[in-house]
Amino acid sequence: MARTERVKSMSATYNAASGTGVSTPSTWRGLAMGRSGSDLVIASLLVLAGLATLLFGEPYWLLGAQVAITMIFALSVDLLVGFAGIVTLGHAVFFGLGAYTVGIASVHLGWTEPLSGLLLAGASAGLLGLGTGVLVLRTKGLGQLMLTMAFASLVYEIANRAKPVTGGADGLQGVIVAPIFGLFDFDIFGLTAFLYTLAVLGIVVLFAVLMTRSPYGRSLVGIRENRVRMQAIGTNVQQRLLSIYVVSAALAGVAGALLAQTSQFVGLNALHFGLSGEVLIIVALGGAGRLWGALLGAVVFSLFKDRLSALDPAYWYFWLGLLLAVIVLFAPKGLIGLVDRLMAALHPKEAQ
Amino acid sequence: MxxxxxxxxxxxxxxxxxxxxxxxxxxxxxxxxxxxxxxxxxxxxxxxxxxxxxxxxxxxxxxxxxxxxxxxxxxxxxxxxLVRTFQINTLFNSLTVAENVILALDEHRGQGWRPLPSPSRRRRIREEAYDILGRLGLEPWGNREVKELPYGRQRLVEIAIALALRxxxxxxxxxxxxxxxxxxxxxxxxxxxxxxxxxxxxxxxxxxxxxxxxxxxxxxxxxxxxxxxxxxxxxxxxxxxxxxxxxxxxx
Missing domain, CATH: 3.40.50.300 (P-loop containing nucleotide triphosphate hydrolases)
Structure with missing residues (x-):
């Protein structure tokens, strides 16, 4: 309750400062900065869930690490799809490249230090993003979908064929990861892995939240909303889009690297088309363009997938499909849209 | 001449x-x-x-x-x-009127690459945006999404954006x-x-x-x-x- 009170008083002072006493409390709602109530609720729930898992959920630490990785991956896609309005059905290429970068560096070059491995993975994925982005961003809509898919398939097949380097279909076994800071070894319970991925997730989320509230982040929303107008106010749209493409690719690469480090294995699945589709579904499920929607979507999707595939290994995709159909039909703005409605119902005045 | x-x-x-x-x-x-x-x-x-x-x-x-x-x-x-307005409204429809102007102000100042927010700067630029809106009688609409405005008002937002670009x-x-x-x-x-x-x-x-x-x-x-x-x-x-x-x- 104290929290919602604070939100209320914050928006009240905001309006007072602007000198307008008009209707809506949120100043930045169009730029996904308002509705901060929902964001706070989701953020609090996620932090609580993370803490509870840490303290009482020992068997779930490894799953927790995987969920955190999926969250980073989803965030990278939300920045691209939800904010900048670029569509992609090939983002697994960056995730997979990040994973293979760490794996190959460890197995073939003996580069086992984890933090520099993350940076290396981010850099190589970012570089691939730069190279492919120049081409992908020449197209729009379906063309973008096709091109992103095409690049992802190309890299997938290269990884499949380059067996001596990547292990091909068998995957890259025995990825060794040195202790973090030379102190914290990756244990079989997954505590280090869990804390490590949570820490990286925290940094990435902070970065993303700040960025989306910055003039840069809002200019991306501007491009999504109206490209022609953005150019007419003096923006080099192409450059701006390419920059977020690279950033998003690098973040996806970091997520992939975390998967390689925490599971000590890299398989072709990390590059697979299915993963590109899944992460897009996650963003849509959570609610695109809101950051916290994608994060919530990643958690819900991962947990559903884990539970359902345990309960019904053969037909779990059926139940997943059912869940998605229900969400799309009844909450077109995703899970975060449901939270918005809930908040509005609790505070009828604020919902105008 | x-x-x-x-x-x-x-x-x-x-x-x-x-x-x-x-x-x-x-x-x-x-x-x-x-x-x-x-x-x-x-x-x-x-x-x-x-x-x-x-x-x-x-x-x-x-x-x-x-x-x-x-x-x-x-x-x-x-x-x-060289700044233009459009014959057919070309606006950021789901952003608020103030946000439309602020985007233009930011780009004009070369702030469009700035990756971190600054609350004090933001407040200044907001005031500036409301200044421009005030000149066009759009002040009361500042917090409304553009698409909620009647067409005539939207025409004025076109001009507000242009003016923000000096x-x-x-x-x-x-x-x-x-x-x-x-x-x-x-x-x-x-x-x-x-x-x-x-x-x-x-x-x-x-x-x-x-x-x-x-x-x-x-x-x-x-x-x-x-x-x-x-x-x-x-x-x-x-x-x-x-x-x-x-x-x-x-x-």
Whole structure:
């Protein structure tokens, strides 16, 4: 309750400062900065869930690490799809490249230090993003979908064929990861892995939240909303889009690297088309363009997938499909849209 | 006469055999309010697109503030002070009115790459945005999404964005289009209060508006300049009268 009170008083002072006493409390709602109530609720729930898992959920630490990785991956896609309005059905290429970068560096070059491995993975994925982005961003809509898919398939097949380097279909076994800071070894319970991925997730989320509230982040929303107008106010749209493409690719690469480090294995699945589709579904499920929607979507999707595939290994995709159909039909703005409605119902005045 | 802020020399555009701009020589000085008129299909929009850089000319040059900008893209010309409004509202519809203006302010200041927020800066720029909105009577709408506004108000947001870019040359593409004549009052007021050193080129069908404000009028017909002069000269020009026969041109 104290929290919602604070939100209320914050928006009240905001309006007072602007000198307008008009209707809506949120100043930045169009730029996904308002509705901060929902964001706070989701953020609090996620932090609580993370803490509870840490303290009482020992068997779930490894799953927790995987969920955190999926969250980073989803965030990278939300920045691209939800904010900048670029569509992609090939983002697994960056995730997979990040994973293979760490794996190959460890197995073939003996580069086992984890933090520099993350940076290396981010850099190589970012570089691939730069190279492919120049081409992908020449197209729009379906063309973008096709091109992103095409690049992802190309890299997938290269990884499949380059067996001596990547292990091909068998995957890259025995990825060794040195202790973090030379102190914290990756244990079989997954505590280090869990804390490590949570820490990286925290940094990435902070970065993303700040960025989306910055003039840069809002200019991306501007491009999504109206490209022609953005150019007419003096923006080099192409450059701006390419920059977020690279950033998003690098973040996806970091997520992939975390998967390689925490599971000590890299398989072709990390590059697979299915993963590109899944992460897009996650963003849509959570609610695109809101950051916290994608994060919530990643958690819900991962947990559903884990539970359902345990309960019904053969037909779990059926139940997943059912869940998605229900969400799309009844909450077109995703899970975060449901939270918005809930908040509005609790505070009828604020919902105008 | 002061040096022209915007100039075209023998600006020409054709698509194969179809000529849409014929060797247009045109100058616009700071502080002048000029109107571009002509029947539908006369090439007014093409001329504007050539000026802003949306369409590359077949030959000829565009000179803006002393620099040859013929090869420059749209955004570079905007940075030099050539700002346009659109005939059909081209706005960030699901953003609020204030956000629309703030985006323009940020880009104008070169803040568009700034990856971190700064609350104090934000407050300043918000005040500035509301300043501009205040001039257009849009202040009460600042927190509303653009798409919630009536069309006439949205037309004003077009102008608010343009003003936020501190233009040297302002191209107004039919600012009163789509607004019932009873509601053009605000637009007229806004036009009256534009900065005195601003060069304005207005494309407008509403002849009342044109003859009320324009110090000079250029008449385009079939992609070529038919006549150019003061409102009186244009109103009494027989060729112009012939073109506008039945459309009721009057001073």
């Amino acid at each position: 002061t040096a022209a802020i915007l100039e075209t020399r023998a600006l020409h555009k054709n698509y194969g055999a179809l000529t849409v701009a014929q060797n247009i020589n045109f100058t616009l000085e700071p502080g002048t309010f000029e109107a571009l008129i002509g029947p539908n299909g006369a090439g007014k929009s093409t001329f504007v697109n050539l000026l802003t850089g949306l369409v590359p000319p077949t030959s000829g040059t565009v000179i803006l503030d002393g620099a040859d900008v013929t090869a420059e893209p749209i955004e570079a010309r905007v940075k030099r002070g 233009p040297k040359v302002l191209l107004l593409d039919e600012p009163a289009a789509g607004i019932p004549s009873t509601e053009t009052g605000t637009i007229i007021e806004v036009l009256e209060n534009l900065a005195s050193d601003l060069a304005v080129l207005i494309i407008e069908h509403d002849m009342d508006l044109v003859f009320r404000f324009a110090q000079r009028i250029t008449v385009l017909v079939q992609g070529a300049v038919l006549a150019r002069g003061t409102p009186d000269e244009i109103a009494n020009n027989d060729e112009v009268k012939a073109v506008y026969l039945g459309e009721g041109i009057h001073a």
